[in-house]
Each structure stands twice: as structure tokens, then as C-alpha cells.
Amino acid sequence: MHIFTNDDHINLAAIRRRHRTEFERCYEISFDSPPERAAALAAQSKLFKRDVTLLMIDRIAIRNELDMTTAVAKAICRHLLGRSVSIAVLAERYGTAGRSSANRSAVFERGFDLGALVEREAPGFKEWLETEARDIRHAAGASASGIRNPIS
Numbered sequence: 001m002h003i004f005t006n007d008d009h010i011n012l013a014a015i016r017r018r019h020r021t022e023f024e025r026c027y028e029i030s031f032d033s034p035p036e037r038a039a040a041l042a043a044q045s046k047l048f049k050r051d052v053t054l055l056m057i058d059r060i061a062i063r064n065e066l067d068m069t070t071a072v073a074k075a076i077c078r079h080l081l082g083r084s085v086s087i088a089v090l091a092e093r094y095g096t097a098g099r100s101s102a103n104r105s106a107v108f109e110r111g112f113d114l115g116a117l118v119e120r121e122a123p124g125f126k127e128w129l130e131t132e133a134r135d136i137r138h139a140a141g142a143s144a145s146g147i148r149n150p151i152s
Helices: 006-028 034-063 070-081 087-094 114-121 125-144
Strands: none
16 A cells, blocks of 8 residues: 655655664563563554654645644544544644644634545555554564564
8 A cells, every 4th residue: 555655755764764673672682571572562663653653644734734733633643543642742743832722723624624634645544554563563573583574
């Protein structure tokens, strides 16, 4: 499935490389117990999904010239994933100093269907993201154990 455009692939490749390295570290570090390793891998998977989701939010915002706020980013996340990501991360990335709820985004005007926009821009994103995270995690595990891996 081609969710991202050619321009996005450079950023997506950088995210994949960075997180694959972090997944490999999770496999290489000596943990006291398997649950500790599982927790580290789950946390890394969550960070990977967050970063790719933020890239998708940026893509949707730019292509549709959205007036981005933390609330708009949170709403897009909910449409993409069925949940949000850390409000602190969204505020750091999309918040504007001095902007209050009185200057809310035009995206929330009556009649604007953000859900339809997200579905048009990113059909099947959640499923694609789950597959992508699983593939990178497995590739990192195979690499850390010395198995040649076809997924790069």
C-alpha cells in the first residue's frame, strides 16, 4: 500500500532507519528478564508509531492547508489510530504561543468533515502502521541474532 508520497519517503526512510537501530539495541542489551525486553520493545514500537503518525499528520496538514493546532492534531490522531498520542508531544509540535481557545482552528467549523478528509488522505493507515512496526521489529531481531534479513 502506498500511503506516503515520494516526497515523504525520504522522511519515512529516516524514521525507519532510526527506529530499526533502536529496536536492534533492545535485542542486544542484556535484560534481567524476558518481560523487561518485551517492555522495551513495546515502548520502541510505540515511539515508531508516534513518529510515523506525526509524519502523516504533517502530510495531511500541508496538502490540505489546515490551520494546525494541538486540538486539530489530536483529532487527526484519533481518526488515524482510534486514539491520540501524548498531548505534550502534540503541543510542542503544533501549539502556538499565545493562541487561545478563542482563536480555535477553522478546521472545527460546522460542516467540515475531518474524518472524511483523513480517510481520503490515509486509507488503511492504522493497519499499514501495525504491519510496518511489526516488520521493522522482526527485521531488527533477525539482524541482532545474525540472521540475514530480506527487509531493509
